[in-house]
Amino acid sequence: MAENKRLGVYICSAYGIGEAIDCEKLAEDLKKIENVVICKVRKDLCTESGADEIRQDIIEHNLEGIVIGASSPRFHTEIFKFDPKIAVDRVSLREQVAWTHEPKHKETQRLALDYMMMGIAKLNTFEPPEPMILDINETVMVIGGGVTGMNAALATTKAGFNVILVEKEAELGGFYRKLYRLTPTKEPFNELMINPCEALIEEVKSDPKIEILTNTKIISTSGQPGMFDVIAKSNGEEIRFQVGTIVQATGWIPYDATKLSHLGYGLDNVLTNIELEEQFKKNTFETDKVIENVVFIQCAGSRDQNHLPYCSSVCCMTSLKQALYIREKYPHSKIYIIYKDIRTPGPYEMFYKRVQSEDNIFLTKGEIKFVQKVNGHLNVTVGSTLLGDEISIDADLLVLATGMVPTTAVEENGNKSESEGEPQEIPLSGNRIIHSNILNLTYRQGPELPLLKYGFPDSHYICFPYETRRTGIYAAGTVRAPMDSVSAKSDAYGAALKAIQALVNIKKGTALHPRSGDMSFPDFFLQRCTQCKRCTEECPFGTLDEDDKGTPKPNPNRCRRCAICMGACPERIISFKNYSVRMISEMIKSIYIPTEEEDGEAPPRILCFMCENDAYPSLDIVAAKKIKYTPYVRIIPLRCLGSTSISWIADSLSQGFDGVILFGCKYGDDYQCHFIRGSEIANTRMENVQEKLKQLALEPERVELHMLSIDEYDKIPGIFNRFAELIEKIGPNPYKEM
Numbered sequence: 001m002a003e004n005k006r007l008g009v010y011i012c013s014a015y016g017i018g019e020a021i022d023c024e025k026l027a028e029d030l031k032k033i034e035n036v037v038i039c040k041v042r043k044d045l046c047t048e049s050g051a052d053e054i055r056q057d058i059i060e061h062n063l064e065g066i067v068i069g070a071s072s073p074r075f076h077t078e079i080f081k082f083d084p085k086i087a088v089d090r091v092s093l094r095e096q097v098a099w100t101h102e103p104k105h106k107e108t109q110r111l112a113l114d115y116m117m118m119g120i121a122k123l124n125t126f127e128p129p130e131p132m133i134l135d136i137n138e139t140v141m142v143i144g145g146g147v148t149g150m151n152a153a154l155a156t157t158k159a160g161f162n163v164i165l166v167e168k169e170a171e172l173g174g175f176y177r178k179l180y181r182l183t184p185t186k187e188p189f190n191e192l193m194i195n196p197c198e199a200l201i202e203e204v205k206s207d208p209k210i211e212i213l214t215n216t217k218i219i220s221t222s223g224q225p226g227m228f229d230v231i232a233k234s235n236g237e238e239i240r241f242q243v244g245t246i247v248q249a250t251g252w253i254p255y256d257a258t259k260l261s262h263l264g265y266g267l268d269n270v271l272t273n274i275e276l277e278e279q280f281k282k283n284t285f286e287t288d289k290v291i292e293n294v295v296f297i298q299c300a301g302s303r304d305q306n307h308l309p310y311c312s313s314v315c316c317m318t319s320l321k322q323a324l325y326i327r328e329k330y331p332h333s334k335i336y337i338i339y340k341d342i343r344t345p346g347p348y349e350m351f352y353k354r355v356q357s358e359d360n361i362f363l364t365k366g367e368i369k370f371v372q373k374v375n376g377h378l379n380v381t382v383g384s385t386l387l388g389d390e391i392s393i394d395a396d397l398l399v400l401a402t403g404m405v406p407t408t409a410v411e412e413n414g415n416k417s418e419s420e421g422e423p424q425e426i427p428l429s430g431n432r433i434i435h436s437n438i439l440n441l442t443y444r445q446g447p448e449l450p451l452l453k454y455g456f457p458d459s460h461y462i463c464f465p466y467e468t469r470r471t472g473i474y475a476a477g478t479v480r481a482p483m484d485s486v487s488a489k490s491d492a493y494g495a496a497l498k499a500i501q502a503l504v505n506i507k508k509g510t511a512l513h514p515r516s517g518d519m520s521f522p523d524f525f526l527q528r529c530t531q532c533k534r535c536t537e538e539c540p541f542g543t544l545d546e547d548d549k550g551t552p553k554p555n556p557n558r559c560r561r562c563a564i565c566m567g568a569c570p571e572r573i574i575s576f577k578n579y580s581v582r583m584i585s586e587m588i589k590s591i592y593i594p595t596e597e598e599d600g601e602a603p604p605r606i607l608c609f610m611c612e613n614d615a616y617p618s619l620d621i622v623a624a625k626k627i628k629y630t631p632y633v634r635i636i637p638l639r640c641l642g643s644t645s646i647s648w649i650a651d652s653l654s655q656g657f658d659g660v661i662l663f664g665c666k667y668g669d670d671y672q673c674h675f676i677r678g679s680e681i682a683n684t685r686m687e688n689v690q691e692k693l694k695q696l697a698l699e700p701e702r703v704e705l706h707m708l709s710i711d712e713y714d715k716i717p718g719i720f721n722r723f724a725e726l727i728e729k730i731g732p733n734p735y736k737e738m
């Protein structure tokens with residue numbers, strides 16, 4: 001590894017930086033460093049002319065790296081673009097020094113010098129990575145031929161990519177095809193619509209870029225994005241093909257109504273909404289007598305901790321729609337819709353109003369007390385109504401508005417079908433969820449997409465919907481969340497674009513979101529690998545398979561460059577050209593720790609490791625609001641808190657830092673962590689840190705860990721200030737003077 005590059009160092013004195021620190025003095029201090037070939041201060045550094053001067057210096061002085069002390073790296077990114085062979089570090093003098101600290105204060109000047117020194121130390125161990133260009137397959141496989149799958153396929157081909165559309169049934173269409181009419185989706189939102197499914201199927205069938213495989217199930221999916229090798233059973237034959245990325249649009253199954261006997265299921269004339277829909281579709285809705293009273297029970301199994309704790313999203317609209325079916329056939333019937341709440345978001349409210357205004361359709365909030373058979377009649381007793389009275393309704397027909405279960409969830413005790421070795425698709429109840437076999441991945445970490453609670457496959461719903469924990473595989477439609485066909489269509493487009501974006505990035509050899517554009521890959525120095533398997537177990541994306549002995553076998557295109565493996569490895573043998581244990585260690589070492597002996601005073605020094613995804617950008621908001629905080633903290637951004645090496649904490653404490661504070665994204669089921677488990681893993685590793693503190697005979701309070709989302713930026717100054725006060729109270733680290 002090349003050491004001590006020929007560096008150019010540039011300091012901007014605009015945007016209040018010149019008013020807060022002595023830029024010339026800073027430059028003089030930095031010029032003393034051996035490999036700083038040139039160091040300049042400019043008032044208009046963040047302009048094209050400032051960047052041009054740097055470009056000229058690179059050529060004239062044969063520079064290998066440049067450190068720019070100016071605005072935060074999130075600003076002026078277009079201006080500061082240089083030859084990719086040049087190592088660049090942007091030091092946030094504006095946001096992390098000038099705008100957030102006392103101007104012209106000794107500690108502010110010291111802070112600026114430390115940050116510039118950290119930038120120099122970083123570049124001395126930093127190699128610009130080069131992309132790994134692999135020959136990839138650019139076909140997208142869409143699994144599921146329902147409304148989501150078909151729209152995902154069409155969206156993909158419209159963008160110029162080929163699709164293999166896999167459907168387990170003999171026909172395309174899925175549940176969408178079974179719908180008799182659709183809830184209105186356009187102005188004036190009051191008339192039911194003819195189901196356009198057949199036209200959609202024809203469009204898909206006539207698209208020459210879509211290869212349709214019906215009667216097909218995936219037997220195995222191996223390899224990695226850009227080169228997934230798929231074995232499938234299609235019409236009884238085994239077939240093999242390769243695809244680049246995958247959209248899983250396998251949809252939903254209805255909640256198992258046999259679990260709803262308390263709502264009358266199993267009695268005569270009690271149907272689910274699905275059964276009613278099918279009967280209207282097939283024109284088999286016949287009863288032996290005139291229908292006079294019909295009751296719909298909403299949230300049948302949904303929003304119920306004993307069944308499906310979530311709202312299934314479409315059942316309210318479905319019942320309103322089906323009430324109109326019944327009215328059409330039996331115009332004089334009375335229809336009662338008993339709900340917990342009616343949920344008809346957006347313009348569907350207009351449809352709700354229309355149905356509500358119909359004669360003889362009665363909607364009331366209420367709790368079903370019981371459903372029973374009285375003298376051969378169905379009787380529904382409803383309590384807690386809006387009027388407070390209990391009501392009793394004799395019904396000729398009872399419809400249960402049952403909800404949606406993702407096809408990824410089947411019961412733990414789901415029987416295996418002897419013939420195919422597959423779990424039966426039985427809806428979940430309680431928390432007993434296992435994966436349904438759809439993808440049959442040959443990954444070490446398991447054959448299917450990891451699931452969140454309730455059995456939906458993983459998706460970071462806030463920042464990146466459609467993403468799953470398996471790189472290059474995207475979930476769309478009702479397998480991802482309950483939704484109607486309109487939302488499923490837009491979901492399909494979103495996932496298709498993600499799948500295409502992944503192909504484009506992989507082709508260029510660059511990482512996918514959130515490190516888009518990063519060309520680095522983890523390098524494993526396997527001669528020193530002890531086969532401890534920590535990296536393979538902790539990688540959240542299933543990147544690492546392993547050989548028989550347990551040595552990791554990386555699949556580079558699955559990698560998201562989070563560096564969690566790097567933080568996991570006790571041997572410290574995993575590194576990236578532009579990010580390594582050594583790089584951060586050198587940055588830590590470059591920070592000056594004042595001592596009473598040398599400086600006459602020893603203000604505390606706190607090292608902060610901050611995740612670059614939420615917490616670090618929050619600092620820019622803090623700065624924009626000019627909120628001040630303690631100057632004792634030195635912040636090092638990390639790719640993910642999960643990349644934290646315990647050695648950094650132990651070394652910094654033995655080096656004399658008085659405290660260490662870590663900021664990661666929130667973790668848990670409703671996680672914010674951009675690398676899913678990174679901050680959770682960091683939290684677990686903290687137990688080892690506490691052990692280390694004990695060994696060093698240091699107070700446990702010297703290390704704190706915080707989880708933060710970007711909108712909690714205003715908490716950061718308070719946390720810093722309080723921690724600095726605490727550290728002052730505890731007193732200096734005894735290792736400081738050693």
Ligand code: SF4
Pocket residue numbers: 522538539540541542543544558559560561562563564565566
């Ligand atoms: S960098 Fe992240 S995604 Fe890549 S192998 Fe390491 S832990 Fe897995």
Ligand code: SF4
Pocket residue numbers: 524528529530531532533534535536550551552568569570571572573574
């Ligand atoms: S964590 Fe390090 S030592 Fe352990 S298996 Fe992975 S590379 Fe080998």
